[in-house]
Amino acid sequence: MRSVWLLLCLGLLALTLSQVRAEDPIANLDLEDIAEFDEDDEEYLTLLEEKSKNKDVERENELAQKLADVQYNLLNPVVEVDPCETMHCGAGRICQLNEGKPECICIPECPDELDTRRLVCTNKNETWPSDCAVYQQRCWCDNKDPGCRHPDNAHLHIDYYGACQEPRVCDGEDLKDFPRRMRDWLFNVMRDLAERDELTDHYMQMELEAETNNSRRWANAAVWKWCDLDGDTDRSVSRHELFPIRAPLVKLEHCIAPFLESCDSNKDHRITLVEWGACLELDAEDLKERCDDVQKAVPHLLG
Numbered sequence: 128m129r130s131v132w133l134l135l136c137l138g139l140l141a142l143t144l145s146q147v148r149a150e151d152p153i154a155n156l157d158l159e160d161i162a163e164f165d166e167d168d169e170e171y172l173t174l175l176e177e178k179s180k181n182k183d184v185e186r187e188n189e190l191a192q193k194l195a196d197v198q199y200n201l202l203n204p205v206v207e208v209d210p211c212e213t214m215h216c217g218a219g220r221i222c223q224l225n226e227g228k229p230e231c232i233c234i235p236e237c238p239d240e241l242d243t244r245r246l247v248c249t250n251k252n253e254t255w256p257s258d259c260a261v262y263q264q265r266c267w268c269d270n271k272d273p274g275c276r277h278p279d280n281a282h283l284h285i286d287y288y289g290a291c292q293e294p295r296v297c298d299g300e301d302l303k304d305f306p307r308r309m310r311d312w313l314f315n316v317m318r319d320l321a322e323r324d325e326l327t328d329h330y331m332q333m334e335l336e337a338e339t340n341n342s343r344r345w346a347n348a349a350v351w352k353w354c355d356l357d358g359d360t361d362r363s364v365s366r367h368e369l370f371p372i373r374a375p376l377v378k379l380e381h382c383i384a385p386f387l388e389s390c391d392s393n394k395d396h397r398i399t400l401v402e403w404g405a406c407l408e409l410d411a412e413d414l415k416e417r418c419d420d421v422q423k424a425v426p427h428l429l430g
């Protein structure tokens with residue numbers, strides 16, 4: 128029995144000593160260190176200090192490395208290149224991978240629109256829930272998808288934003304007065320853009336001329352707007368190119384649609400500068416083509 132107790136006590140002592148050795152820097156010293164301890168206390172303390180300093184440095188290095196790794200991973204995430212990222216699909220289409228290859232498909236679902244401001248009125252005088260729904264429909268009809276409601280919808284486009292309005296008749300008097308109102312409006316828009324410094328130098332010059340010379344007032348504004356609408360610079364304004372002037376105004380100005388219709392006097396679906404001037408009741412003599420093509424052809428030159 129006594130020998131069992133002795134063994135237990137020895138075991139506990141050994142355990143305690145090994146713990147002390149693990150925690151105590153002195154206990155961690157090698158035998159040589161201990162031998163030197165007897166000879167020179169100061170040297171031993173320096174050594175001790177050095178050892179613990181080295182340990183601190185090691186620990187610091189380790190932490191710094193871990194931190195650097197985390198930062199590197201944050202700044203350089205592993206990015207898988209999505210081939211769809213560089214693919215541009217038109218309105219109503221999205222890019223999808225087909226066996227790893229990107230292709231444009233009709234947008235499968237448009238967001239549910241609850242906001243009535245998102246409603247659009249199409250050229251067929253139908254109200255659609257959103258522009259997305261119109262473009263999706265056009266895509267379906269282009270692709271002969273079962274979702275296509277009518278083959279004509281391949282040419283569906285937005286006439287204006289908002290629900291379709293009961294068409295108000297633009298009667299004789301209103302239409303007669305419209306060219307004057309349109310001229311005024313064009314001049315005011317041009318002046319507004321000049322004040323906001325949003326015209327090119329070329330058109331700024333024309334605006335200044337319109338401000339100072341009464342005979343140039345309407346003509347310069349008319350020429351500027353016509354050039355501005357002619358996006359492809361082919362010197363005629365197509366129906367498509369009329370969209371930016373038609374869409375925002377058609378709800379407010381019930382005469383704009385018949386007015387623009389009347390501008391195309393030879394019914395070839397394009398408005399020349401001569402036709403534009405005539406429907407604005409301007410003297411053909413005053414209308415000289417002065418488009419700032421540089422601005423459209425090489426916009427980067429203007430910074």
Ligand SMILES: [Ca+2]
Binds near residue numbers: 358359364
């Ligand atoms: Ca054009």
Ligand SMILES: [Ca+2]
Binds near residue numbers: 392397398402
């Ligand atoms: Ca024409």
